[in-house]
Amino acid sequence: MSAQHASAPRPAEGRVVVVTGAGRGLGRAHALAFARAGARVVVNDLGVALDGATGAKTPARQVAAEIRAEGGEAAVSTDDVADSAGAAGLVRTALDHFGRLDTLVNNAGFLRDRMLVNLDEDDWDAVVRVHLKGHFLPMKHAAAHWRAETKAGRTSGARVVNTSSGAGLLGAVGQGNYTAAKAGIAALTLVAAAEFGRYGVQVNAVAPAARTRMTEQTFAEDMAAPTDGGFDAMAPENVSPLVVYLGSAASAGVTGRVFEAEGGRITVMDGWRRTAHTDKSARWDVTELDAPIRKLLDEAPAPEPVYGAQ
Structure with a gap:
């Protein structure tokens, strides 16, 4: 990395x-932060549009080039993480390079926002596929590798950082598909932490609030950058330091937790x-329930x- 970053603490060294x-937004910030912390990074991005449409040029190579320009090491993956062969290829890219x-770090996703009565089945399937299945399959193939390492007598010390959302934890009007997928990711994180612990793997999730392609239009006023230099x-x-921490050896013993990250605030959810x-x-009896339910x-x-409900 550059002299500026090389002199800083490098918690992900090696x-x-x-x-x-x-390729963009949070994922790009995470990739650069890991590289500056000493990691070798596989930059994965399919290069789709905001709504998941194909045909856009992949930005993964550009981010990898940024890492290399700062003296870091990066490999590029354009695999579809919501496809089993693609997720396996993603892990293989890391091992081969x-x-x-x-x-x-599972971060890939896109939006197709609609009120539930207007939400097409295809829009439901597409969003749940890339977010929820796109977390499950990379974890499955990565964990299979770490299990094999454990059986071979090598301790992995591995980390998984998933990406949930405030929408998944609290709900968001107009985002039923996204909310369901992100809620599933939070629950899946707990299961993965319990199952993968036997292989020395820690699994956590972050629920970030940040300006990305998915938020800068939907929440334009809240996401706008300050004009006064503040x-x-x-x-x-701002989210990446927490992700790097959770993805490094420094987070030993932290697993099965969900953290909300916004600006300089970190909250255990x-x-x-x-x-x-x-x-x-x-x-x-049904006739007995009203009073005790209201008391509860x-x-x-x-x-x-x-x-969005207020």
Whole structure:
């Protein structure tokens, strides 16, 4: 890397990191941050448009060129991460170019926003496919490699960082498909952390708030950069330090958690958990339920509001 970055602490020194959807926005910021932290990076991007349409030129090579221009090492992948062969090829790219895989950052995705009554089945399938299936398949193939490493007596110390969203954790009006996929990613993260721990793999997720192609139009006012030269809280680069930390050896012991990242604020997100309850120790009659249900709701914490519902 450049002298400026070479003199800084390098918490990802020697690691091989795959970042999906790394051609633009958050993925690009993560790829550059990992490279500056000492990692060799596989830059994955299919090069689709904002709505997932094909035909756009892949920006992955441009990001890889940026990394190399700063003295780092990068390989390019244009594999479709929501396809089993593509996800396998993604892992193979890391192994073929760098001989190992230490960290997988799942970030790829796009939007097709509609109110539920206007949401076409194809728009549902496409968004769930790239976000949710596009997390599952790279994790599956990466974990198969790490399992083989463990069986061969080599400790992986590997990391997975998934990308959920505030929409997935709280809901967002007009984004039912995206919300469902991102909620699935948060839950999938918990399962993967429990299953992959036996191979020495830690799995966490981030729910970023940042200015990207997916947010700068939908939330234009909130995402706008400041005009007075002040702190740009919505810059995607603000999220990357947390992702690099979770993807490095420094995060030892941190697994199965979801973190929200916005500007300089990091929040541990606490998902579904049991709160107020009542138990009759027998079957309820429908006519009995109104009073105890309302009492439970009075005792339980109020839910966070759905984005766009106010």
